[in-house]
Amino acid sequence: MFEKTGIPSKEMIMEKFPSIDRINKGPVAVVECYKEIPCNPCQTACKFDAIKVGEDINNIPALNSDNCTGCAICLSKCPGLAIMVVDGSKSETTVQIKIPYEFLPLPNAGDIVKGLDREGKYIADVKVINVLNPKSFDRTPIITLEADREFLYDIRNIKVVS
Amino acid sequence: MKDAELLIIGGGPAGLCAAISAAESGARVCIVERNKSLGGQLVKQTHMFFGSEKQYASTRGIDITNILLNKLNSYNNVEILTETSVVGMFEDGVVSVVHKEDNYYKIKPKAVIVATGAYEKSLAFPNNDLPGIYGAGAVQTLMNVHGVKPGERVLMVGAGNIGLIVSYQLMQAGVEVVAILDAAPKIGGYLVHASKIRRMGVPILTSHTVKEAVGKNYLEKAIISEIDNKFQPIEGTEKEFDVDVMCISVGLTPLNEMLAMRGCQMKYVSQLSGFVPVRNENYETTVENVFAAGDATGVEEASAAMVEGYLAGICAAAKIGYRPDNFDERKNDYVKQLDDLRSGPVGKHILAGIEQIVV
Numbered sequence: 001m002f003e004k005t006g007i008p009s010k011e012m013i014m015e016k017f018p019s020i021d022r023i024n025k026g027p028v029a030v031v032e033c034y035k036e037i038p039c040n041p042c043q044t045a046c047k048f049d050a051i052k053v054g055e056d057i058n059n060i061p062a063l064n065s066d067n068c069t070g071c072a073i074c075l076s077k078c079p080g081l082a083i084m085v086v087d088g089s090k091s092e093t094t095v096q097i098k099i100p101y102e103f104l105p106l107p108n109a110g111d112i113v114k115g116l117d118r119e120g121k122y123i124a125d126v127k128v129i130n131v132l133n134p135k136s137f138d139r140t141p142i143i144t145l146e147a148d149r150e151f152l153y154d155i156r157n158i159k160v161v162s
Numbered sequence: 163m164k165d166a167e168l169l170i171i172g173g174g175p176a177g178l179c180a181a182i183s184a185a186e187s188g189a190r191v192c193i194v195e196r197n198k199s200l201g202g203q204l205v206k207q208t209h210m211f212f213g214s215e216k217q218y219a220s221t222r223g224i225d226i227t228n229i230l231l232n233k234l235n236s237y238n239n240v241e242i243l244t245e246t247s248v249v250g251m252f253e254d255g256v257v258s259v260v261h262k263e264d265n266y267y268k269i270k271p272k273a274v275i276v277a278t279g280a281y282e283k284s285l286a287f288p289n290n291d292l293p294g295i296y297g298a299g300a301v302q303t304l305m306n307v308h309g310v311k312p313g314e315r316v317l318m319v320g321a322g323n324i325g326l327i328v329s330y331q332l333m334q335a336g337v338e339v340v341a342i343l344d345a346a347p348k349i350g351g352y353l354v355h356a357s358k359i360r361r362m363g364v365p366i367l368t369s370h371t372v373k374e375a376v377g378k379n380y381l382e383k384a385i386i387s388e389i390d391n392k393f394q395p396i397e398g399t400e401k402e403f404d405v406d407v408m409c410i411s412v413g414l415t416p417l418n419e420m421l422a423m424r425g426c427q428m429k430y431v432s433q434l435s436g437f438v439p440v441r442n443e444n445y446e447t448t449v450e451n452v453f454a455a456g457d458a459t460g461v462e463e464a465s466a467a468m469v470e471g472y473l474a475g476i477c478a479a480a481k482i483g484y485r486p487d488n489f490d491e492r493k494n495d496y497v498k499q500l501d502d503l504r505s506g507p508v509g510k511h512i513l514a515g516i517e518q519i520v521v
Contacts, residue, residue, distance in 0.1 A: 002353065003348040003349055003353065004347065004348060004349065004366075004368045005349075005356075005360065005366055005368075006349060006353060006356030006357045006359065006360035006366050007357070007360050008357065032354075032357070033354060034353060035352070035353045035354075035507075036506040036507050036508075037212060037352050037354070037506060037508060038212060038213055038214075038463075038465070038502065038503045038504070038505070038506055038508070038509065039212040039213060039214075039219060040214050040219065041210075041214070041215070041219045041220035044214070044215050044219075044220075045220070056502070056505055056506075057213070057214050057502050057503070057505075057506075058502075058505050058506025058507070058508075058509070077210075077220045078210075078220075078354075079209065079210035079211060079212050079219065079220055079354075080212075080352060080354025080355060080357075080358065081354070081358050082354045082357070082358075102334060103333070103334055104334075104336075116361060116363070117361070118357065118360065118361050119360060119361065119363070120360060120361050120362050120363025120364065121363070138210075138221075138222065139222070140210075156361050157361040157362065
């Protein structure tokens with residue numbers, strides 16, 4: 001189905017998420033790269049040796065969540081915008097989610113925006129915590145969101161309503 | 163008659179890299195480009211490239227143009243002729259060109275690299291000539307080069323990498339994409355691109371085709387239908403979309419008639435998307451000192467076109483007497499980069515094509 005629709009299945013998604021224990025310890029990347037393509041900037045970008053593609057650049061990147069600091073540098077470097085960061089350490093009822101977002105208008109910290117799933121369907125309202133857009137991100141801003149914990153595995157995009 | 167050592171036809175990714183590589187070897191290089199400026203299709207690629215660091219992965223295509231031009235400008239043995247079209251390649255090695263519209267002259271190089279790229283395939287359906295029906299390249303040019311919105315509501319035809327990327331860029335420009343359809347049963351482009359668009363809410367309809375375009379003076383409506391596994395429309399599955407733009411992105415085919423004209427042996431290879439020159443591992447065709455690189459030798463990603471350019475450039479320069487001390491090292495590096503790019507499932511297809519043309 002994924003190859004017909006572009007929507008990964010729940011099982012595919014769960015396989016890419018680090019354990020909930022790891023997520024509750026602090027920010028960590030989720031690398032949603034499901035198909036071998038010749039590409040390895042995630043590995044090049046990671047300063048902590050947490051993402052490994054290996055000698056064959058067609059390999060699917062493997063995340064070492066022990067090494068990952070959740071710094072989010074790889075989010076803006078992945079040409080497929082396939083990486084997000086999740087963090088369950090901030091509160092027991094919510095999670096923080098960092099996503100790359102290349103559309104205008106950019107939201108502002110404090111805004112309430114629509115949280116969408118991997119199909120583009122509305123899931124829940126989410127709060128924008130932070131918007132980072134430094135020169136080094138090369139026009140791929142990173143948005144930090146706060147969402148209800150129950151939507152940890154669902155929220156992957158936002159819609160900014162002006 | 164103008165004199166040149168190495169003539170490179172086409173100033174896109176392959177041609178620019180060929181020029182850099184040959185200039186570095188010491189050859190006097192002349193690039194002929196029909197457009198006003200160099201860069202080819204790179205100048206409209208606002209997305210980040212795949213590949214690895216050596217092919218500028220994670221850098222946007224628009225910025226790769228400048229990286230390559232800066233490199234090129236560091237050599238004083240490169241001449242650039244823009245707004246110049248090649249109109250003939252003759253058996254005595256003479257190449258005739260036209261600058262703008264009226265200045266016709268001849269160039270006699272020692273070797274030529276043809277890096278003319280590819281052109282878009284078309285799709286036949288009733289009223290496919292209505293205004294509002296564009297090729298994906300035209301949409302990108304309007305939007306990303308000239309800053310002009312091609313319309314308000316778009317139906318994208320083709321879910322290969324170009325169709326997916328242009329859909330994403332249309333949405334970035336504030337244009338609504340109602341759907342992406344493709345006749346194939348699976349999405350042809352990289353799935354990370356597909357997921358990126360899908361999570362914006364755009365449906366991707368595989369096993370679908372355009373039945374007809376409707377409109378009086380311009381496109382007003384597109385009618386599509388599902389197709390069976392023999393690519394025949396299934397009756398009763400028609401859907402209508404009110405759109406003012408249909409963007410056709412059904413693949414590219416190598417643009418290389420010049421090589422056929424020159425007498426190079428050509429072969430139809432479906433994996434390389436059309437007629438391509440038979441060549442050796444140095445990208446030299448069956449006519450001595452006529453080289454080719456990039457999409458003109460088979461349609462692939464721009465990252466591969468750039469490496470092919472570097473490789474053809476160093477080999478063509480060596481052939482006419484500019485063989486640097488580190489020739490083997492450089493050549494092996496380019497060969498390895500191409501192997502790396504082609505070692506996955508996508509590349510397997512390309513390699514099966516290349517196998518048929520390398521002698």
